[in-house]
Amino acid sequence: MIEFFEDYQYEIIYIIVTIISVVALRFLTNFIQKRALKRSVEKLHYQSDGTLKTVRRILNTLWLVLGIIAIALLFVSPEVNKTLIDNSKFIIYSAIVTISTVVLASTTNKWFKWKVNKKNDEHDDPTSLKFLRYIAIGAIYTSGVLLILLVLPGFKGVAQTVLGGAGVIAVIAGIASQEALGNIVSGLFIVSFKPFRIGDIIQIEGGMTGTVTDITLRHTVIQNFENQMIVVPNSVINKEKLINYKSVDKRICERLEIGISYDSDIDLARKIMTEEAEKHPLLIEKRTLKEIKDKVPKVPVKVIRLDSSAVILRLYAWTANPDDGWTLRYDLLESIKKRFDKEGVEIPFPQQTVHFKKPLFKEE
Template sequence: MLISLSAEEAIKALGIILLSVVASRIFIYFITNHASRLAQRTNTDFDDALIDASKTPLYYLIILIGTDYALHQITTLPSLTTGLESAIFVFEILLLAIFINRILGVTVEWYSKNIAVKTETKFDDEFLPLFKRTSAIFIYGAATVIVLDYFSYDITAIVAGLGIAGIAVALAAQDTLSNMISGFVIMADRPFRVKDIIELPSGEYGEVSEIGLRSTKILTLDALMIVIPNAKIGDSQIVNYSYPDRRMRLKIPVGVAYDSDIDFVTEILISIAKRQPHVLESPVPRVTLESFGDSSINLLLYVWIDSHKDKVQVINKINRDIDKMFKKEGVEIPFPIRTIYSRNGKSKDGGE
């Protein structure tokens, strides 16, 4: 009676296993002939890649689940079924880890090829491979812990050891982690973008060339590349000349003699500004009387330009034109004069 019962259970278990194999083949047929066709109609290849990555792990996972259920139907051979169930559980966890890792890998690869290449920064290009490797370690590590816990191994010591190792790595790589976290903050907050013109607290001025995982690169007007750790630039006060408007207002100081006609000088300065090709028509150039100096009336000429790269060129051209026009119109640019009084009561004027 025991033998016939064992045979009956074995036949039943074998039937369940065969049904699971058939179910897995039906699943693959459906995925290949229906889901793949639907995916081909979409504008993206992301769904095609997901289907290709998930077919094999899910095929074997269905068979293993069916086999595991079949073994539970056999009650007369507990030593054999227990060992097989344990082995199947290990393979199920392994296949599940492979499946999750493949899905994550396909997602990262698709993002790298379709989204990351279109962004202005290389931050995601550097971060995604690191994220992919780190995620794989975490997924397979979690699978290992689950398997060890299933076999009643004490994982407390392992988890504690991993925690201590993590703290040691974090302390050793404190600067690197700080730069990476600051890089995330820069990407999220976006105080500046690639091609923005920024000024650092130290006075360096240039165009943001690249925002990386650990550092930001700035190309100065002298064609020098400045590499700054993200942690340092994240804690600094940055002046962004390109955000929210790429236009820039220039203030050009001009000093004229006290006997000059200010209205006439203003007309000259406005006409010079309007002739410059890089000066915008709106907002219009304007002149203000800034202060009364020791030997001159100090004016400020305000002009707007459309690019920070033209700053030096515009200032140089305007100053040269001012010098020519003032000489032509007889407008005096004074130099400092100091009156010296001597002990005998006479005075003598002279330039510094």
């Protein structure tokens, strides 16, 4: 045992020192990360978005890989030794580029979030900033990947071509017909021409209604009134017909249709519907002075259709905004139904009378 130690004294000490160095570097990395995180919370009142944890994991992995390579150098041939050293240089370079990319992307993201919050505090539109944030972060990560590819012999030419101006044009031309680029271009059109903005309530043809919460490079996110997230590709929503309820004039005319039976009194039904609407607190005055003078009804009720089993009446009521309109609609449906039941106005349901030319059963 003593002879073995004497013969391989240098190698044993080298391995022990390497292991201790790796453990010490990992401990120091974890310690610095925890201190930095604690200070950011105490001094800056900032909750980490995971950047420090990501950097710590990259460094800990780097120390471990470099330690394994350092030990392996003792047991390989000179040719393999040179290869391992070259690989270790590439690993260190990749780690530096990756950490720089992550930190730069995180810093950029924080800056955009700060600008978006500032816009919100000033009651300004943050749509363009949110969209540009995705472009900036995507460009940072793409640049990081290309910088790593530059040192790989098999990818060096490709990376240099993509980084060049002609390469960018070639790449765009190559994917111009793909859906991904269509979504990006459609997103740019939405942000530029602003048919809707983040925070607007929109209704897409087909019945999807909700609040726009985000516009990314690929899709638009809508939160409906059941708190469900609807994800619509930008290329799709850019072609759809939609209603933006947050226009300059937010007042809307709520149209409520109710059918009554042919035996019911139309004038009584009209009177009930008008009274219930006029006493609702969310109803607003939309008539001009001339219309008021001419005694135009505040809440018109018209017969709009004669169906097979019902006379369809439509009520027109104005509210200050879409939210009030939906509340008024639901309240009126309940109150009008109760008044109809109380005063004998029938809301029919479809009925069908079937006549048989021949009896179903023969009489004996």
